[in-house]
Amino acid sequence: EPEVTQTPSHQVTQMGQEVILRCVPISNHLYFYWYRQILGQKVEFLVSFYNNEISEKSEIFDDQFSVERPDGSNFTLKIRSTKLEDSAMYFCASSQSHSNQPQHFGDGTRLSIL
Amino acid sequence: AQKVTQAQTEISVVEKEDVTLDCVYETRDTTYYLFWYKQPPSGELVFLIRRNSFDEQNEISGRYSWNFQKSTSSFNFTITASQVVDSAVYFCALSEGRTGANNLFFGTGTRLTVIP
Numbered sequence: 001e002p003e004v005t006q007t008p009s010h011q012v013t014q015m016g017q018e019v020i021l022r023c024v025p026i027s028n029h030l031y032f033y034w035y036r037q038i039l040g041q042k043v044e045f046l047v048s049f050y051n052n053e054i055s056e057k058s059e060i061f062d063d064q065f066s067v068e069r070p071d072g073s074n075f076t077l078k079i080r081s082t083k084l085e086d087s088a089m090y091f092c093a094s095s096q097s098h099s100n101q102p103q104h105f106g107d108g109t110r111l112s113i114l
Numbered sequence: 115a116q117k118v119t120q121a122q123t124e125i126s127v128v129e130k131e132d133v134t135l136d137c138v139y140e141t142r143d144t145t146y147y148l149f150w151y152k153q154p155p156s157g158e159l160v161f162l163i164r165r166n167s168f169d170e171q172n173e174i175s176g177r178y179s180w181n182f183q184k185s186t187s188s189f190n191f192t193i194t195a196s197q198v199v200d201s202a203v204y205f206c207a208l209s210e211g212r213t214g215a216n217n218l219f220f221g222t223g224t225r226l227t228v229i230p
Contacts, residue, residue: 033217043159043205045217056217091159102149103218105159 002026006092006106013082014114021077021109023092032075033093033103034067036060043091049075079111087113116141118208120221127196128229135191135224137206143167148182148189149207149218159205165189196228 005024013019025032034046047067048055054067066078075094079086089110093103117140127133139148150162163173165182173180177194193200203225207218 035218042222043207043218043220045219048217058217089157093159102161102164104161105151107156107158110157 004092004094004104004106006090006109008109009107010110010112012112012114015084016081019079019082019111021079021090021092021111023075023077023106024073025075025092025094026096026104027073029094029096029104031055031095031097031103032067032069033095034077035091035093035105036088037091037108038088046077046090082111082113084113087111116143116146116208116210116219118206118219118221120204120206120224122224123222124225124227126227126229129198130195132192132194133196133226135193135204135206135226137189137191137221139187139189139206139208141208141210143210145210147209147216149209150180150189150191151205151207151220152202153205153223154202162191193226196226198228198230201226201228 004026007022011019032049035043036046037043045058047057047061049067064080068076089108091108092106095101095103119138122136125133146167148165152160152162163180170182170184179192181190203223205223206221209216209218
């Protein structure tokens with residue numbers, strides 16, 4: 001069964017450094033998403049992406065964050081200057097279409113900011 | 115504004131007991147979608163079910179069943195004859211029926227522990 005893959009599984013970064021989290025969505029999916037989950041808390045929406053542009057973003061997704069689909073397969077989340085509070089599990093998801101199809105999640109990247 | 119409430123933070127049951135996880139939602143949209151996801155200790159999010167607002171039929175899949183009641187804005191999840199492998203955090207989520215990519219609003223989750 002096709003799945004969403006995320007790399008790396010764990011990223012440790014010094015505060016203030018840039019970090020790029022990578023995702024390969026399911027190949028025939030058109031909608032892509034990033035979510036984050038701070039340890040022990042609920043999963044929070046960050047951004048959705050369709051047709052090479054951001055569809056929607058939450059208030060968490062400020063100017064420090066950006067997303068890109070650099071080629072036909074990868075979908076990346078960049079955090080420009082990381083802060084301690086960016087430490088979380090980041091999940092990528094994709095769906096075939098929008099709300100009437102389930103979003104399938106990757107296994108997540110655990111980001112630890114030191 | 116949309117909201118998903120999972121009032122049960124943690125539940126413990128003994129293996130083979132039935133358990134129901136509650137989910138109450140709020141939305142102003144007439145078209146919306148409800149989901150349940152499972153997050154086992156390994157951390158991934160596993161899709162379990164999607165239900166749209168026009169389909170109030172209950173669904174059963176093996177030991178899992180879901181009870182959707184629009185009158186009470188609830189979408190409860192029952193596990194019958196629980197097993198240790200059911201131990202996980204379960205999230206209920208809502209997606210509103212606007213056009214375009216629709217993000218999921220998650221509840222705070224219910225941690226289920228099944229004791230052998």
